[in-house]
Amino acid sequence: MRGISLPRTISIRHEAEAMSNNHRNRLIRPETLTALGIVAVATAFLVPTASLKPISALLPAAMLVGLIILSVALLIDDQRKATAGEEPKPMTSAPKRVLGAFGLILGYALAVDFIGFYVSTAIAVPLVAYAFGYRNPLGLAIATAIVLGAIFMIFDFGMSQDFPAGRLWEN
Amino acid sequence: MYSDLLHALPNVVAFANFAALVIGVLAGIVVGAMPGLSATMAISVLVPFTFGLDPLVALGLMAGIYNGAMYGGAIPAVLLRIPGTPAAVATTFDGYPMAQKGEGGFALQVAVVSSSIGGIASAFALMLLAPPLSKVTLLFGPSEVFWVAVFGLCSIIFLLGGNPVKGLISACFGVFVSVVGSDPIFGTDRYTFGQLELLDGIHIVILLVGLYALPPVIDLLETPLKTDTSNSDKLGTEPIWRTLPRMLRFWKTWLRSAAIGIWIGILPGAGGSMAAFMSYNEARRTSKTPNTWGNGEPEGIAASETANNADTASALIPALTLGIPGTAVAAVMLGGLLVHGLQPGPMLFRDNPDIVFGFMWQFLFGAILLVFLGGSLATNSFAKLLKLPRPLLGSVIIVLMLIGVYSIHGPMFDVYLMLGFGAVGYLMDKLKFPLPPVVLGLILGSFAEENLRLALRIGRGDWSVLFANTTSQILVLMTVAVIVGPIIKRRYFNKSANGPDEKA
Numbered sequence A: 001m002r003g004i005s006l007p008r009t010i011s012i013r014h015e016a017e018a019m020s021n022n023h024r025n026r027l028i029r030p031e032t033l034t035a036l037g038i039v040a041v042a043t044a045f046l047v048p049t050a051s052l053k054p055i056s057a058l059l060p061a062a063m064l065v066g067l068i069i070l071s072v073a074l075l076i077d078d079q080r081k082a083t084a085g086e087e088p089k090p091m092t093s094a095p096k097r098v099l100g101a102f103g104l105i106l107g108y109a110l111a112v113d114f115i116g117f118y119v120s121t122a123i124a125v126p127l128v129a130y131a132f133g134y135r136n137p138l139g140l141a142i143a144t145a146i147v148l149g150a151i152f153m154i155f156d157f158g159m160s161q162d163f164p165a166g167r168l169w170e171n
Numbered sequence B: 001m002y003s004d005l006l007h008a009l010p011n012v013v014a015f016a017n018f019a020a021l022v023i024g025v026l027a028g029i030v031v032g033a034m035p036g037l038s039a040t041m042a043i044s045v046l047v048p049f050t051f052g053l054d055p056l057v058a059l060g061l062m063a064g065i066y067n068g069a070m071y072g073g074a075i076p077a078v079l080l081r082i083p084g085t086p087a088a089v090a091t092t093f094d095g096y097p098m099a100q101k102g103e104g105g106f107a108l109q110v111a112v113v114s115s116s117i118g119g120i121a122s123a124f125a126l127m128l129l130a131p132p133l134s135k136v137t138l139l140f141g142p143s144e145v146f147w148v149a150v151f152g153l154c155s156i157i158f159l160l161g162g163n164p165v166k167g168l169i170s171a172c173f174g175v176f177v178s179v180v181g182s183d184p185i186f187g188t189d190r191y192t193f194g195q196l197e198l199l200d201g202i203h204i205v206i207l208l209v210g211l212y213a214l215p216p217v218i219d220l221l222e223t224p225l226k227t228d229t230s231n232s233d234k235l236g237t238e239p240i241w242r243t244l245p246r247m248l249r250f251w252k253t254w255l256r257s258a259a260i261g262i263w264i265g266i267l268p269g270a271g272g273s274m275a276a277f278m279s280y281n282e283a284r285r286t287s288k289t290p291n292t293w294g295n296g297e298p299e300g301i302a303a304s305e306t307a308n309n310a311d312t313a314s315a316l317i318p319a320l321t322l323g324i325p326g327t328a329v330a331a332v333m334l335g336g337l338l339v340h341g342l343q344p345g346p347m348l349f350r351d352n353p354d355i356v357f358g359f360m361w362q363f364l365f366g367a368i369l370l371v372f373l374g375g376s377l378a379t380n381s382f383a384k385l386l387k388l389p390r391p392l393l394g395s396v397i398i399v400l401m402l403i404g405v406y407s408i409h410g411p412m413f414d415v416y417l418m419l420g421f422g423a424v425g426y427l428m429d430k431l432k433f434p435l436p437p438v439v440l441g442l443i444l445g446s447f448a449e450e451n452l453r454l455a456l457r458i459g460r461g462d463w464s465v466l467f468a469n470t471t472s473q474i475l476v477l478m479t480v481a482v483i484v485g486p487i488i489k490r491r492y493f494n495k496s497a498n499g500p501d502e503k504a
Helices: A002-027 A030-049 A052-082 A093-114 A117-131 A135-158 B003-012 B013-031 B038-050 B055-073 B074-079 B086-100 B106-136 B142-159 B162-177 B206-221 B240-266 B272-286 B298-314 B316-322 B328-339 B346-349 B353-373 B375-385 B389-411 B411-431 B436-458 B462-469 B470-503
Strands: none
Touching: A002 A030, A002 A052, A030 A052, A052 B162, A052 B436, A093 A117, A093 A135, A093 B206, A093 B298, A093 B375, A093 B389, A093 B411, A117 A135, A117 B389, A135 B272, A135 B389, A135 B470, B003 B013, B003 B055, B003 B106, B013 B055, B013 B074, B013 B353, B013 B470, B038 B055, B038 B206, B038 B328, B038 B470, B055 B106, B055 B298, B055 B328, B055 B353, B055 B389, B055 B436, B074 B086, B074 B106, B074 B298, B086 B106, B086 B272, B086 B298, B086 B411, B106 B240, B106 B298, B106 B316, B106 B346, B106 B353, B142 B162, B142 B436, B142 B462, B142 B470, B206 B389, B206 B436, B240 B272, B240 B316, B272 B298, B272 B436, B298 B316, B298 B353, B316 B346, B316 B353, B346 B353, B389 B411, B436 B462, B462 B470
16 A cells, blocks of 8 residues: 555655646746736836826826736736747847846946946957957957047047046046 | 929038938948848937937938948848848848859849849839828828827837737837826926936937847847858959849849838838848749749849838838838937937928938938949958957947937936846847837827827817817728738638638
């Protein structure tokens, strides 16, 4: 009796794990996550419409309600696909490179804000190119010099455009 | 009606305006020749730099880039079988086999002549059709303008193909972005969260650069594309006038493809890719030697390149007269017009005839310039651009994006906002949410709201004022047709497709 029940317990546990994984997988599908994200953000944005005059709130409220309804429709559609066993398409073939690219761009923007435009650009141009596969030191140096020189001549000198000097040096 | 067109001509040939056009065409060919960069992206990055320029100089740059990029896309399509722009996919079918046979130079010459012919035809269509249409739209009141905006949004959502739910989500997002800032009538703040930078609303350039420039840059960095540029080293350098007689047999294809391109350009939601594919299929269908197609038939290049350039200026017919862009590039160009205080729509023709008609001439001259600037020797030089390292290109574009957005108002807040839109744009792009409805939503959202509220004020709060006259009713019917038409078509096609299976 015991000998028979053991494999069954294992099998039930496996099924339970598979169901749990399946359930988790269903929720981490990109479209499902996007739909849930839109619903959450749109609902949060609906709150301030209550303090607006009805005619001022009309269009934003209509759009936000529209976004919620459409996202629910998107969610249902994606979950139907999950039920039918359709695998979601991967959003990127190289997630680390994408995150790295976003990180470097955000880092560059923050650096411009805090340490100034020219210093940040002189670091960012070769750094981004190097990090993503262009490793020729001479090419990097020439490209950085051309970019910085051209920006200075065209924007700073020619168009009197002021660039951020950096918050760190402001005081 | 057409006298304004002639009056605008002297301005266009002024040195600065013409020089801008030449620079635009050259820059467009360069951008188009780089796989991963598109005319939409180039114009998005360019728009903020045109703030201080004279409107005709700025528009000349944009018209030149648009024309140049549509041809430039053919260079990697022929030499690498990688379309430089999405509209050049059909060019790869016969262009690459020709390059492999050592006829890459001739293939590119067919492409440049055909692109030029398509562009010229499209510019003439814009010149002939836009002025009378603008006369009609001048009669529109607030309720009609409101329905035009609704029609524009619906047409781009439902005619774009793909998932209409995603199209609607994109449009709702765009319209929502348009309401951020002060209320146009009462002046109350909406979603500014105490940020002074948001009081005037979100500038269209911030959205354009974020949505259209950042995702391609991420793609450039994401995919380390290694290309075999051996074909670009063995291009023929025969002068174009010597090869021209060999192309004259394509005249029927040029005419047919130009007509297809113009028609597709006018239709909101369609674009250069669709025009090129339709034209290629039609030319192959009518060819006496369809078996040679796909193995290096120059007529195939003529068909696709004529059509994808013929949809450039024609896409601006609904954009300039009604404020409804036919393609994504036209949507970005509307943003460019707004930057210079030119509100697309009927009033544009009445208030700024020199600029709007000058813009039309610039499209014509841009198309003609293609032959001179993209000819044989120049094409050899452009082909060398394919060797530029993508990571370096990506890092330079990032710097240009930052400068462009920062130069609008000054604060870094705009840059962070642009990065936020960029992240949203990247996700939308990967999840196949269409981007043009977002831009159109931002442009038409505030426009629709203002006119809706104006109409309701005129009607003293009575909503039936929106349906009170025949023009409004026609526009409502057109909107319904645009929504229902694709649904019926899809059902009909599904039934036809399922028919044989059901019988079986």
